[in-house]
Amino acid sequence: MDTAWTWELPGHCAKYSFLTEPKGLTMREVERIFQLDPEPPVRESLNDYIMEAVQNREQRWFSFFLHRYENRLNGRVRRFLLREGLDRYDPERFLDYKMGCVLAMLDCLWEYDPAQGADFLTYAHHFIGNALLICRMQEETGSFENVDEYKAVRGIAWLYNQSGQSEQAAIQEYAQKNSCTEETAAKFLALAKQNRSRVPFYQTVQDEDSEETGEDVSRDDHWDYAEVLWNGIRAEAVREAFEKLNYREQTLLEKRNAICMTCGRVSPLSTRLTFEELAVLFEGSTASGAERAYRKAVEHLACLLTDAGVLHMIRLKRKSQTKRKKKIAAAVYLYQVDNDGEWGEISFNFEAGTAEIIQLAEWDTTVSKKFAQKAIQYILTCNAKLCKETTLIYE
Structure with missing residues (x-):
């Protein structure tokens, strides 16, 4: 058999x-x-x-x-x-x-x-x-007829961003390289500008067909907030929120994420500054201090975008926990939606893999409940390394 x-x-x-x-x-x-x-x-x-x-x-x-x-x-x-x-x-x-x-x-x-x-x-x-x-x-936020058109849009967007040329010069160069008319190239660039998903478009087109390399791609020491800054979010809203930050917060975000908020240019991530280099910019600071300041700047920006209705935030604070043989068996977390209103409460049983909503934030059974479910999913998937406090960001 x-x-x-x-x-x-x-x-x-x-x-x-x-x-x-x-x-x-x-x-x-x-x-x-x-x-x-x-x-x-x-x-x-x-x-x-x-x-x-x-x-x-x-x-x-x-x-x-x-x-x-x-x-x-x-x-x-x-x-x-x-x-x-x-x-x-x-x-x-x-x-x-x-x-x-x-x-x-x-x-x-x-x-x-x-x-x-x-x-x-x-x-x-x-x-x-x-x-x-x-x-x-x-x-993506844009609409494309097929994957070939999508590739073309990515290609001209990458060329336009990396070359620093004017739109017309980029259109002419792309048309020459790809044996198409300037009208077609202009159409692709217009689609790219409409989509405006900057990190995917401008940074990665050269790597799409690379062979398997076997390199370690585990998460490094930074919080990857390039997505929070650009991906799927209207650039105008981000700029408005960015202008409300102080000079130090703006510098930390731009230098760490290799983004110029004035012209919108996105440089390769290899050019971003380390926390040690950021500490040098602000004398008297340490690498860990620069990292804490960076995280606070990101959270401040996220709060501003939440107030503008672009993002949603869930704040989580651990209220208590129970350990059993050096392993966390249960915990209670408070959660707050969109940085406003009364806190809700969720109880977790990690041995059984279950959670119970004790109290909904603001006693809201329509909006708050779906965010409580997101909080439950997050906590249950990371119970091996539970944090005391954290902020979850959603579009």
Whole structure:
């Protein structure tokens, strides 16, 4: 009798239907969604699994391939989200992008011809890249006919921003390089300016087709607020809020995020200042002091954007906790929505993986409840390193 392989999430007794019920996932789960128990048969190379799938017309060999390839696939998705300035630790978004890549590979599977001499991953590399771009395109504020138009818009936006040229000069250069008319190039630039999602457009087009490198892409020592500053937010509202900050706060935000708020130029993240370098700008400060000041500046900006109705904020404060054998078993958190009004209260039982809303913020059963659910999801996914206080920001 053949062994039955199933996708099963660690710590769960039942199989998980990730296509229909993504809520409440953790990053550990979505990064291991294709791990099989028991281990699949061992082959010398990844391409051997694909060969078995193609020759025998059995999709289980593709699932064995995914089991072995998953770590590399995670890396590719994570690097794409990192370059786009997106939250690469959002489990639901990560899973959406990852499943997009898997569906692209499935489309490639039955078209793959080993006789052409290329490995499957070499053949599918371009299609995986397109799948990532399609996912990103669907999140943009603009409207695009297809992924080819989206690529063209990204290309001219990157050229316009990096070259520092006038619009007309950028249009002429793009038209010459890509053998299109200036009218077409102007249309692409107009779409880019309408979309205005600056970090994704202006910073990453050169990296979209890079090969797997295996580098460590874990989170570094800074809070990535490029998304808070630009991604999906109207630039006019950000500028208005930015002008209300004091000089030190403005300098910290611009230098740390490599953004010029005067002209809107976004420089490569490699040019941003470290906290040590920021401390030098303000004599008498230390690196840790500069980091604290930076975080306060970000929070101040977020508060201003919340007052303007652009963002929503959830403030969380731990009221109490219970430890059991050096492990936090339960905790009670207070939460406040949009930095205003009475605090609500939520009780967490981490051993059971449950939460109970004791009191809604401002006793609001319509608006506040959905933010309470967001707070519950956040706390339950990070209970191993619970913070005393934190601020969550949502569009």
